[in-house]
Amino acid sequence: MKPIERVFHAVLFEALAITCSVIGLALFTDHQVSALSGTMIVVATIAMMWNYVFNWGFDRFVPGEKTERSIKTRIIHVLLFEAGLLFVTIPVMAILLNVSLWQAFLMDISVTIFITCYAFVYNFAYDHIRAYILRRRGVISLAADVETVG
Structure with a gap:
């Protein structure tokens, strides 16, 4: 993927994630x-x-056709991503919502569990929809590596 598509991918992911996370947290907290x-x-x-x-780093470490990634690779991808994010976001949530680190952890881990499942589905769908669109545009053949396009 080119940098502009990576930005699109991330912004779309986060816009949908924010909406769902705020709704979920509003239902289960007093905030x-x-x-x-x-x-959020x-x-x-x-x-x-x-x-x-x-x-960017994961794609460099695990090259190849994204639609061919195994379930195990996708699970590892999501778990590593979310673990790194939790490290930073727990203190941020605690400060912004004026709650203890423990309360922030519980809220953040709840969002993370949701986002982990969401990320799996989102990335799987995005990769396959992207490949379909590129094939329909004639940019790639069925056997071509999507990464050679971007």
Whole structure:
């Protein structure tokens, strides 16, 4: 993927994730939607930067056709991404929502469990939809490596 597509991928991912996360946290906590929205926008901004850097590195470490990645590789990808993100976002959530680190951990781990499942589905769908669109445009053949295009 070219850098502009990586940015698109990350922004779309985060926009959908913020919406779902705010709704979930609003249902299960006493925090105002405005406070949760602001917090999740900050967390999403951190996540977008991490998404770009992490996926760039992961793609270098695990090259090849993304649609051919095994379930095991996809699970490892998501777990490593979310672990790195938790390290930064727990203290951020604690400060912004004025809660203890433990409360922030519980909230963040809940969001992370949701996002982990969401990320798996999102990336799987994105990779396959991207390959389909490129094939339909005639940019790649069925046997071509998608990465050679971008």
